[in-house]
Amino acid sequence: MPTNELIETEPTAETAIVPAEEIKDCENCHQPLAGNFCANCGQEADSKLKYFWVVIMHLLDDIFSFDSRASRTVWPLVTRPAFITNEYFSGRRVHYVPPLRLYLFISIVFFITLKFFVGADDNNGFNxxxxxxxxxxxxxxxxxxxxxxxxxxxxxxxxxxxxxxxxxxxxxxxxxxxxxxxxxxxxxxxxxxxxxxxxxxxxxxxxxxxxxxxxxxxxxxxxxxxxxxxxxxNGGIVSEELNIGNNEDGTLSFDFLSDESNKKLNNFTEELAEKGEKAFNSDTGPLIEQVIGKLPQLMFILLPLFAVLLKVMFIFSKRLYMEHLTVALHSHSFIFITVLLSEILELLDDYLAPTSPSIANFFGVFAGGLLLWIPIYLFLMQKRVYKQGYFFTLVKFSIIGTIYSLMIAVTAIIAMIWGIMDT
Structure with missing residues (x-):
């Protein structure tokens, strides 16, 4: 027969009584806290006023989440085309670094190291x-x-x-x-x-x-x-004249612009040519730094444009714009990290060439293989994300590659002009 006896159990983490002196009040509404957030006003219990190094670590964690998600994201990102993207589309997101956060961190590292590699080449003149x-x-x-x-x-x-x-x-x-x-x-x-x-x-x-x-x-x-x-x-300065014009007299003009607009355009090109001559015929280090410094901002504009290009080319895929943007973010993250790895391997190749030529040659071949992997990876990524046949994927991949190469070229020109004007 059932009895009404009380069964004594050991207190668990969930049932344990918190001593009164350890109960904290919400700093906002002064109600007792029973978790990480106030049940009354919703404010986070953890104070934001911490030691500086703690704030920095939290900031790094917010950017890249230095936990197991990083290892689960970076390796497949480089070796398995479209895997991370398809996982994200399928709703399995918690195990991976979010696309925007991933892109921000990798692009920051990439452009900082790019400045180092290009600067090293400029300082050494040649290898x-x-x-x-x-x-x-x-x-x-x-x-x-x-x-x-x-x-x-x-x-x-x-x-x-x-x-x-x-x-x-x-x-x-x-x-x-x-x-x-x-x-x-x-x-x-x-x-x-x-x-x-x-x-x-x-x-x-x-x-x-x-x-x-x-x-x-x-x-x-x-x-x-x-x-x-x-x-x-003898102390002279060697300069090569930089001409930016489409007329015989060296001026630049367009029929669709008014005389006043063409005059302003020529004033700008003259200033650009003058600064360009000084930049190219002296120490190019400051110009290179300026140009590389502009690229992250321009790339952040180019990314959504690339997503628009994907949207147009795969208009019948029924993918949302944000999905195309995710493809763009993952594609660029892969490109940046692969180029970065290739640069590091080439640096090792140069460093080891005098003492260990066979090992250096291995690094050199591996670096070349990584660069060759980029177009193959991007083709397979488009094939697996948009699930079209090899022929149609190849045609669209070629069109997208051609258009995007032109976009990259225009971006590089803008970065160069912007860098020259700021030097």
Whole structure:
């Protein structure tokens, strides 16, 4: 028979009585709190006034959620086309980083590191291993010329042919020693950058014609490079005129614009050309930083335009615009992280080439493979998201790629013009 006896149980986490001194009141309405939020006014119980490092960690967590979701998102994002996107569309979102948050974090990292990689290339002028190779090549050539010089007869009476050969060898030895001194200049100086660049171009011509004379075309180019190099060595500034015009007099005008508008346009292009000449013919570092700094803002405008392009091309897919935008966010996140990984591998390739060429070659091949993976991945992504046949997907993929390449080119031009005007 049932009894009315009371059964004593151990208190659980849910039933345990919270001591009165540990019960907190809501800072807003002063009602007792029984959870993470106030049951009366809804304010969060956790105070936002914390130590600075705690706030930073919370901010990073808000941006990227540094938990298991990151590992569950990044790996499939790179290796499994459309998997994360289709999971998101199917409603299984809690296990993955949201598309916008993912894009923001990856794009921030990408553009910061892009500034580093491009800046490193600009500061080094050209690959340091290439520079060492070129210096070694010049030294070797000087040794060959010196050895040839020593084999000449030492007797005072030389024929005219021998005298001409001695003069040529002395001139070449002096010239290549000057080239060597130029290559060893400090590249941090804007003037030295120009000298090293011109010297490298001269050496390329010299080594291409070690056994034969210059062609008339190459001789003209050699003379121009030599004259420009001498001008820089003497403290001059070498500049190439930048013309932005569609008329014979160098002005820019369009028939659909009024005379006043064309005048304003020409004033702008003249200012742009003047600043462009200064930027391109001196230290290009500040210009590169300006251009890269503009790209994140322009890309944020380009993303929704790309989603519109997807909407038009797949108009019968019955996908909402936000779904196309999700495809755009995931596509760009994949591209950024893949290009970033490829850049890192190429850096390792350059670093390990002198000491471990086989390992360096592996990294180089892997970096190239990652870049090749980008178009394949994007094609498979469109195929799996929009679920069309290979032929129609290929046709639309080609059209989208062509149009978007033009959009990227326009974006790059805008970033360049914007960067020049801000330098």
């Amino acid at each position: 340091i291993n290439d520079k060492k190779t070129l210096i070694t090549q010049v030294k070797g050539h000087i040794e060959v010329l010196t050895t040839e010089q020593k084999t000449l007869p030492k007797i005072p009476s030389k024929s005219m042919e021998e005298l001409a050969q001695v003069t040529r060898l002395n001139t070449d030895i002096a010239k290549f020693n000057t080239y060597l001194a130029d290559l060893n200049r400090d590249y941090s100086s804007g003037q030295n950058k120009q000298i090293i660049k011109l010297t490298r171009e001269l050496l390329e011509l010299e080594f291409d014609h070690t056994e034969e004379a210059f062609s008339p075309k190459d001789q003209v180019r050699f003379d121009k490079l030599t004259a420009r190099r001498l001008k820089v060595l």
